[in-house]
Amino acid sequence: MRICVVGCGAVGSLFAANLATLDDVEVWAYDASQAHVDAINANGLRLSGAGEVLSHPRATSDPAELPQCDFGIVATKAMHTDAAIDATAHAFAAGSVATVQNGIGNEEVLARHVERVIRGTTFPAGKILEPGHVQWDVKGDTTLGPFEPKPAAQEEIERLADACTRGGMPTTAVADARGPQWRKVIFNASTNPIGALTGLTHGRVCERPDLRALVSGLVNEGKAVAAAQGIELDSDPEVLIDHAAKPDVAYNHKASMLQDVEARRGTEVDYLNGGIVRFGREHGVPTPLNEAIWALVKGVEQSWQQ
């Protein structure tokens, strides 16, 4: 089996490094960073932290080098999906492509370029320490399922899930993967931008009762949009939010969007709050708070262009 990870940042590297430990899987890592690509080809891809891995996927920044693959796993930041799949789609002419990205709307973008799409949500996280070396912060589960308008076959999805699980990334293939996806997107959209706008860590956001109430207001809008689509959340995002606020979990964690804002990098807000607003529009569900938060974070991004 041949798998290409498209976008080998922290999460993409977790998949590529773990899958490359398997004898029966050939792994390619496509990434725009030449330094990361060169380091992987010279010394392998190393993970440390929650798990120690050193393996040897083949890395390239040149899409023309990619052979035909059975599977793609797209792990770019959401705003780079279109460019990344446009460049690599030829490698998946006979294969199917999964997304493990944040937010909603990524499957729709992939489906414009490839025939069979797998909806995915993943919880593991990490950060790039240096080219070829990634810190694995948290382990977690991944869920894969068909993207209904252009689905991959269930048997294919199971094969990919099995490979990921054997490689060390526990993955479940399900018939409807929207529940975990919406739970994660609601969690992210309701907490990340609040941290980004206020500068507060997750724990400090949650210990201000008035701000925690705003988080719940955002969660409730997200739940209403999910319900209008017939999506059953696999668990309540509120539980995840309160759990993460505990001192020994993620009290001091700066949301990735806050890190993006502090580094003046583009955020994924269009695919988080923006996604909830767009899907809400389609299904006649008002989402005024998500719309407000979306516009404010976009405003923050616009302020850097002054």
Next chain:
Amino acid sequence: MIKRVCVAGAGVIGSLLAGHLAKVAEVSVLVRREEHAQALNEHGLRMSGRADHTGTVLASVDPAELPEPDLVIVACKGTDLGVIADRLAGHFPAATLMTVQNGLGAEDVVGARGAWPLLSSVTFMSGTRHSDTNVEYVLDTATWIGPYRATTPADAHEVADLIVSSGLKAEAFDDLRPAQWSKLIFNATVNAVAALTELPHDFHFAQIDELGDLGLLVRDLVDEGKAAAAAAGIELWEDPWEMNVHATQRGHRHYPSMLEDVEAHRPTEIELITGALVREAARTGVPVPLHTALYRLVRAKEASYSE
């Protein structure tokens, strides 16, 4: 006849008023810092930009050292209002006091410290502070004045005439509340959005082309404010949305004071502005979920400075 004016608080607005009024009245200035008082007494107050002169003023941190004025203009920032009002308590029993703070409620904060007759005002002028003794006059827009407690429209006219004679713009209103609410809604919207996005008040605030555009949020915030004003029985003087569009078309980017405050990690005037709007809306039972959200976010952003 107003012969002596005391300006309490010499930030940008207080300095512009004191520096100009010194041409037509005997002006004293009540400040918070001793070195500020000394500098003003030594060098006077230089006006630059749209004005070019230096006003002679008598400054002190203690009202007991200042002559009894006919008019006190309380011109400090909203965040200093409590401190300045405490200092005025027990002084100047014969004077009329006028507040110029943004938002709502400054009159009551001052009024609680003494029985002075009170005038309300809102100001649209702006400037840039270059030092304790030099302020640049930037936007030559008007100050609007109306009666509040134990004052009449004639009193408001007298103060407006004095300000106009000093070279600034001013207008008197029989009832200031319609204008005050127009500015309240404008400020609650524009200042809070600028504080959170760190965007100056520019074209983004009027952009309404696509879902997610900032202008759509600004318009929704203005609509909430209009509903709150209507429930309070206020017929607005100007449409705050049109004020916003007009201001973004002036061709220069204005930095609202709340944006300057968050950039300097100072406390903002959110309580007197958005806080006042949210409390007024609660009193009349009008839902203002977006203003409530922005109020909480700005307060939380202030809290992040103390990390």
